[in-house]
Amino acid sequence: MISIPIRAVVLLFLTAFTPPLLASAADSQVVNREWRSACLAQNKIGTDPVRKMAVYLPAGYDSPGSAERYPVIYYFPMASDDYRLLFDKQSAQPLFDRAIARGVIGKFILVSVGMNTPLGPSWYTNSSVTGTWEDFMVRELVPYMDANFRTIANRDSRGLVGDRIGGYGAIRVGMRHPEVFGSVYALHPVGTGSGIQIMHARPNWDILWSAKSIDDVRKDGFSTLFLTIFQAHLPDPDKPPLFTDLPAHKAGDQLVIDTKLTDRLRDSFLLETMIPQYAENLKSLRGFKFDWGRSDGNQDHVYSNQAFAHKLNEFGIPNEAEEYNGSFGERNWGEDGRVYTDVLPFFQTHLIFADTAVSILKP
Incomplete structure (x- = not known):
């Protein structure tokens, strides 16, 4: 007579009668x-x-x-x-x-x-x-x-x-x-x-205003990020190469902010x-x-x-x-x-x- 350990018998029993859904x-x-x-x-x-x-x-x-x-x-x-x-x-x-x-x-x-x-x-x-x-x-x-x-x-x-x-x-x-x-x-x-700083303090306005292509803006991270904001919220499809109305510009060392465009930007962008x-x-x-x-x-x-x-x-x-x-x-x-x-x-x-x-x- 072959002796089978009781634990093996229990394992065989459980395997044989385990509902298929539990395993599949x-x-x-x-x-x-x-x-x-x-x-x-x-x-x-x-x-x-x-x-x-x-x-x-x-x-x-x-x-x-x-x-x-x-x-x-x-x-x-x-x-x-x-x-x-x-x-x-x-x-x-x-x-x-x-x-x-x-x-x-x-x-x-x-x-x-x-x-x-x-x-x-x-x-x-x-x-x-x-x-x-x-x-x-x-x-x-x-x-x-x-x-x-x-x-x-x-x-x-x-x-x-x-x-x-x-x-x-x-x-x-x-x-x-x-x-x-x-x-x-x-x-x-x-x-x-x-925020603590105004939005217009972040981009490099010299880069944005002198850009001959979008690739010219990519050299600066904040300028690139804010260009995406401007294209989304101040879009102008008739103004290549950036296709946006820029809400500020530099005059020497002075930042000149366009009040109307900034108002449009804030109303459209800020939650x-x-x-x-x-x-x-x-x-x-x-x-x-x-x-x-x-x-x-x-x-x-x-x-x-x-x-x-x-x-x-x-x-x-x-x-x-x-x-x-x-x-x-x-x-x-x-x-x-x-x-x-x-x-x-x-x-x-x-x-x-x-x-x-x-x-x-x-x-």
């Missing part, structure tokens, strides 16, 4: 997609209308016969980051998997999309020079996701989150389109309001100037939070976010604003990072995870 549930996945945008096809600076995106799908999405639908989080990365960086370098996929497995958040879809022009950030607005980025987001990307993935196609089940310049975009798009997005989280947003117009939209959101690191090397960001939070309060707009002990772009990823500890729990609270949501703006 599909893993999460990140899929790549492309979309040719009609909104971005007409531009003056060579913006590629083919936009690439990476889509996180939770475990079980491809299980046979599954009809489950999921809320969607739209992610805007920092403008200097590739749209796939969170998956390729920051281990977002296993982080999301752990958060779901541990109950930090229910199952969700996340899409990260490239929103940059050839020069830098698009600033998420419609421009006759760089493309109609806001329309691309609202009229093309969201319908594409709803048509091609099992989403809960409802504002209460859509969230926006962005990192730094992406955080600016999340607030801007969210405040203008609460009928599309119900919750907004901005990680260390910029462009929220006036604080948009609060009175979109206060009711912001009040209708299911959740609104932003944060910033108090040790940011550019204290303009700290000052402007503090002031932005105060102005939101003055208009009675519910918000969560948090200044934490960190610097620009720090402490976002990993299990002790703010995405895991703050962003995902925020969306667990404010998104609707069941496919029974009714799209009603809060009174």
